Amino acid sequence: MGVILEVKNLTKKFSGLTAVNDFSFEVRRGEFTGLIGPNGAGKTTLFNLISGHEKPSSGTIRFDGRDITGMKPHQIVNLGIARTFQLVRSFRFMTLLDNIAVSCLSPRGKKVAKEYGIDEYASSILAAVGLVDKARIPPIILPHGDLRKLQIGKALGTNPQLLLLDEPFSGLSHEEQKGITDLIIKLHDDGVTVFMTGHVLRELMHLVPRVVAMHQGKYITEGPPQEVANNKIVLEAYLGKGSEQLA
Amino acid sequence: MRIIIKKIAEFPSNFQSYFRDWISTFRAKVTVICLIGLSLVPLLTQNPYFLGIFTTFMIFTIFAASWDFLAGFVGQVSFGQAVFLGVSGYVTAYLIRYLSFPWWLSLVIGSIIAVIFGLIIGIPALRLKGPYLALGTLAMSLIMYQVFLMGSLATMWENAFGTNLFGAEGVSQITPISSDTVVEYFATFLIMSVSLLILTHITKSNVGTIFKAIRDDETGTSASGINTTKYKILAFMISGLFAGVAGGLFAMRFRGVNPGVFQPLYSFYAIIIAAMGGLATISGSAIGALIFVFLGEILRDTQDLSLLIFSIILILFIRFAEHGLLKPTLERIQELWDIVLGR
Ligand SMILES: Nc1ncnc2c1ncn2[C@@H]1O[C@H](COP(=O)(O)OP(=O)(O)OP(=O)(O)O)[C@@H](O)[C@H]1O
Numbered sequence: 001m002g003v004i005l006e007v008k009n010l011t012k013k014f015s016g017l018t019a020v021n022d023f024s025f026e027v028r029r030g031e032f033t034g035l036i037g038p039n040g041a042g043k044t045t046l047f048n049l050i051s052g053h054e055k056p057s058s059g060t061i062r063f064d065g066r067d068i069t070g071m072k073p074h075q076i077v078n079l080g081i082a083r084t085f086q087l088v089r090s091f092r093f094m095t096l097l098d099n100i101a102v103s104c105l106s107p108r109g110k111k112v113a114k115e116y117g118i119d120e121y122a123s124s125i126l127a128a129v130g131l132v133d134k135a136r137i138p139p140i141i142l143p144h145g146d147l148r149k150l151q152i153g154k155a156l157g158t159n160p161q162l163l164l165l166d167e168p169f170s171g172l173s174h175e176e177q178k179g180i181t182d183l184i185i186k187l188h189d190d191g192v193t194v195f196m197t198g199h200v201l202r203e204l205m206h207l208v209p210r211v212v213a214m215h216q217g218k219y220i221t222e223g224p225p226q227e228v229a230n231n232k233i234v235l236e237a238y239l240g241k242g243s244e245q246l247a
Numbered sequence: 248m249r250i251i252i253k254k255i256a257e258f259p260s261n262f263q264s265y266f267r268d269w270i271s272t273f274r275a276k277v278t279v280i281c282l283i284g285l286s287l288v289p290l291l292t293q294n295p296y297f298l299g300i301f302t303t304f305m306i307f308t309i310f311a312a313s314w315d316f317l318a319g320f321v322g323q324v325s326f327g328q329a330v331f332l333g334v335s336g337y338v339t340a341y342l343i344r345y346l347s348f349p350w351w352l353s354l355v356i357g358s359i360i361a362v363i364f365g366l367i368i369g370i371p372a373l374r375l376k377g378p379y380l381a382l383g384t385l386a387m388s389l390i391m392y393q394v395f396l397m398g399s400l401a402t403m404w405e406n407a408f409g410t411n412l413f414g415a416e417g418v419s420q421i422t423p424i425s426s427d428t429v430v431e432y433f434a435t436f437l438i439m440s441v442s443l444l445i446l447t448h449i450t451k452s453n454v455g456t457i458f459k460a461i462r463d464d465e466t467g468t469s470a471s472g473i474n475t476t477k478y479k480i481l482a483f484m485i486s487g488l489f490a491g492v493a494g495g496l497f498a499m500r501f502r503g504v505n506p507g508v509f510q511p512l513y514s515f516y517a518i519i520i521a522a523m524g525g526l527a528t529i530s531g532s533a534i535g536a537l538i539f540v541f542l543g544e545i546l547r548d549t550q551d552l553s554l555l556i557f558s559i560i561l562i563l564f565i566r567f568a569e570h571g572l573l574k575p576t577l578e579r580i581q582e583l584w585d586i587v588l589g590r
C-alpha cells in the first residue's frame with residue numbers, strides 16, 4: 001500500500017516559539033495511526049498545518065503524491081483530507097441534519113451525496129454516527145459526547161480518504177469513549193485512513209497498531225504503542241505529567 | 248465509504264409537495280393573509296397620500312430585508328447598506344431622466360450596478376470581521392456620500408455630458424412608475440412580494456444552509472470543504488441586488504435622489520427596521536418597516552427628533568425584545584387562532 005500522507009521537514013514558528021520543529025513522518029493508505037505527545041507538544045498545530053488552517057514556516061506536505069503545502073482548507077478537504085477539532089465546533093443555530101448537510105454540499109461531498117439527495121445522505125451519516133433520532137435539533141442542547149460524534153459526522157460528509165481526529169476522546173466519559181471508539185474502528189474497517197491524536201497514551205494503546213511520538217515540536221520515535229511507551233525520551237516527556245498516564 | 252442509506256420520508260422532494268408543506272404551516276397562512284390584505288388596501292382608499300405611505304413602507308421592507316439577509320443569515324454586519332440604495336437610486340434616476348429609459352429597465356440596470364457594488368464591497372469585506380466589517384462598510388458609504396457631493400466633479404460632469412449627476416442637487420424631477428398611485432402601489436407590491444419570496448427561498452435552499460454555516464462558524468465551514476470566500480461574495484451580491492431594487496424604487500417614489508441617500512442614516516434605518524421585525528426572519532422586515540414608516544409620518548413635523556426617537560426605540564428593542572416583533576406576534580396570533588377554532 002502506498003503512502004497517502006507525507007510530511008517532510010515541517011516547521012511552524014510562532015513569535016519566539018517553534019511549535020512544530022523539522023517534523024517528518026508518513027502515513028500509508030488504509031493505516032490506523034496515532035499521534036502522541038504531552039500537552040503543548042504541537043499535535044494540534046501539526047494538524048492545523050496539514051489541514052491548511054495554518055501556513056507552515058517551512059517544509060512540505062504531500063497528499064497522495066501531490067504537494068498540498070499552503071493550500072486553503074477547503075481545497076485540502078476537497079482532495080480528501082477531513083479533520084475534527086480538539087475544541088468541538090458546530091453550527092450552533094442549525095439542525096444536526098443541516099450541520100452535516102454543509103459538508104455534503106462541498107464539491108467532494110456533493111459528488112456522492114447528490115446520488116441519494118443531500119438530506120437523505122446527511123441523515124444516513126447521522127445514522128452512522130448514531131445521532132439520527134436528533135436530526136431536527138440544534139447542537140447547543142447536545143451533551144458533549146454527541147458533539148464529538150457530530151464532529152466526526154461533519155468530517156464524513158466530505159467523503160474523506162484520510163481522517164484527522166484531534167483528541168476525539170477529550171472530555172468524554174468511559175461509556176462515551178466506547179461509542180466513539182467503535183465508530184472510529186468501523187470507519188477504518190470501511191477503508192478510511194485514520195490519523196488521530198491523544199495526549200493520554202492509554203486511550204490509544206489498544207486501538208492503533210502504530211503511534212508517532214512528538215515532544216516540544218520534534219519527532220521522537222514511532223512504532224507499536226507498547227514499544228513507544230517504553231522509549232526513554234517519551235517516558236521523560238510524560239513523567240512530568242505523572243507516569244500513571246502511561247499504559 | 249459505505250453507509251447504509253436510510254430514507255426519511257418527511258423530506259419534500261419536489262416543488263408541489265414543498266408548497267403543500269409550506270401552506271399547511273401557520274406561518275404560511277399568516278403570510279398569505281397579509282399579502283391579500285395588502286393587495287386590498289387600494290380598494291379602501293385611493294388617496295395618493297395614504298397609498299404613498301404604503302408604497303414607502305414596501306420599499307423599506309425590501310431594503311431592510313436585504314440587510315437582514317446579509318447580517319441575519321450570513322453573519323456579515325454591514326453599516327454601508329446605503330451604498331447599494333444610493334448607487335441603484337442614482338443609476339435608475341439618471342437613466343429615466345436623461346436617457347428616457349422605461350422605469351423597469353432603469354430599475355433592472357440600477358440593481359445590476361448595485362450587484363457589482365456588492366462585489367466591490369464584498370472583496371475587501373472578506374478580510375474584515377465583526378466590528379471591522381461594520382466600520383469598513385460605514386467608511387465606504389461616507390466616501391460615496393462625499394464623492395457624490397463634490398462640486399468640482401459636478402462641474403466636470405456637466406461640462407462633459409451636459410447633465411447633472413454629482414453635486415448636492417443630485418438627479419431630480421424623475422417620473423414615477425406611474426402617475427396613477429394605484430398602479431405605482433401594485434407595481435411596488437409585486438416587486439416586494441417577489442423579492443421577499445426569493446430571499447426567503449434562498450435562505451431555505453442549499454446555498455442558504457452554507458450561508459448559515461458561515462454565520463455560525465466560518466472556520467468550521469471551511470473545514471467542511473466550503474469555499475467561504477466565494478459564498479461571502481455571493482451573499483454581498485445578493486444583498487446588493489435587493490438593496491438596489493429598493494434604491495431604484497426609492498428614487499422613483501421620491502422623484503429623485505441626492506447624495507443624502509449615501510448617508511449612514513439610511514443604513515441605520517435598515518438596521519432599525521430589521522431589528523424591530525426580528526433578525527434572521529426576512530419577512531420580519533415588513534413589520535419593522537410598517538412601524539417605522541407610519542411612525543415616521545406621525546413624527547413628520549418633528550424631523551430632528553425622529554432619529555432620536557427611533558434610536559431610543561432601537562435600544563428598547565435590544566433590551567426588551569431582542570428577537571423582534573415577528574416571532575412573538577406570530578405566537579400571539581396563533582394562540583388567538585387556536586382559541587377561535589376552539590382548540
Ligand atoms: N496560534 C498560536 N500562537 C502562538 N502559539 C501557539 C499558537 N498555537 C499553538 N501555540 C503554541 O504551540 C505549542 C503547541 O501547541 P499545540 O496546541 O499544537 O499542542 P498540542 O500537542 O495539541 O497540545 P494539547 O495536548 O494540549 O492539545 C504550545 O506551546 C502552544 O502554546
Ligand SMILES: [Mg+2]
Nearest residue numbers: 043044045086
Ligand atoms: Mg491539541
